[in-house]
Amino acid sequence: MENINVPQHIGFIMDGNGRWAKKRAMPRNFGHSRGAEVFKKTINWCRELGVKCATFYAFSTENWKRPDDEIKGIMKLLRQYIKDIREFSDEDIRIIILGDISAFDEDIRAELLDITDTSKDNTGFIVGIALNYGGRAELALAAKKISERCVLGELSPDNITEQLVESCLYTSEMPPLDLVIRPSGEQRLSNFLIWQAAYAEFVFMDVLWPDFTKKDLENAIEEYAGRNRRFGGV
Numbered sequence: 001m002e003n004i005n006v007p008q009h010i011g012f013i014m015d016g017n018g019r020w021a022k023k024r025a026m027p028r029n030f031g032h033s034r035g036a037e038v039f040k041k042t043i044n045w046c047r048e049l050g051v052k053c054a055t056f057y058a059f060s061t062e063n064w065k066r067p068d069d070e071i072k073g074i075m076k077l078l079r080q081y082i083k084d085i086r087e088f089s090d091e092d093i094r095i096i097i098l099g100d101i102s103a104f105d106e107d108i109r110a111e112l113l114d115i116t117d118t119s120k121d122n123t124g125f126i127v128g129i130a131l132n133y134g135g136r137a138e139l140a141l142a143a144k145k146i147s148e149r150c151v152l153g154e155l156s157p158d159n160i161t162e163q164l165v166e167s168c169l170y171t172s173e174m175p176p177l178d179l180v181i182r183p184s185g186e187q188r189l190s191n192f193l194i195w196q197a198a199y200a201e202f203v204f205m206d207v208l209w210p211d212f213t214k215k216d217l218e219n220a221i222e223e224y225a226g227r228n229r230r231f232g233g234v
């Protein structure tokens, strides 16, 4: 990994947990549990490889459509992992939650607010966790924030710029998204960081998320480093 262009910010779509469990004739939540372990390991691998920020898609605005017991299982995991996430904040890691957490139980919400607040001055690494997140909902929220300021007369529609929209997104204090990694063979964004991914590179991998390894991450970074990013230029 030496002397190569390492992405500053990687987005991870943690896909394939259900299929991984099914292959083992186990309940889907068994896959999520393995997936959550890989989430934790991936943060450390990113830090070791010189990445500055990693955002993980943990629960989408569409995931509420899943069976009740699966949602309960993911919430249970989240409660368990909140302790680990808190430990991260003691290691100079900043935690940023992306999404509308008002839909979560009070204890989870309070913990998440506390963790984001206590870690806000950490600069060593940034972990983004997308929870009840959807890219379209994020853009609608930005539109709402901006129009409220217009109604109050603080802002004129003529002054609405890309920078202003960006400042209203959950990622406003993160480096630009360079790379999105989606394991499990699916090749779509699924409403993840749709604005931020405008010029990101995509690496799709056949491995299921619970089987994702440091070698897979290194391979994705190498593929990224070998690409020629022109940002619309020549």
Ligand code: FPP
Pocket (backbone or CB within 6 Å): 014, 015, 016, 017, 018, 019, 020, 028, 032, 033, 035, 036, 039, 056, 057, 058, 059, 060, 063, 074, 077, 078, 081, 129, 184
């Ligand atoms: C996608 O796999 C995965 C999810 C919808 C949930 C991801 C959640 C975790 C890894 C655990 C909780 C997270 C934290 C941060 C503690 P899928 O179920 O869609 O898999 P499939 O496509 O094989 O069915």
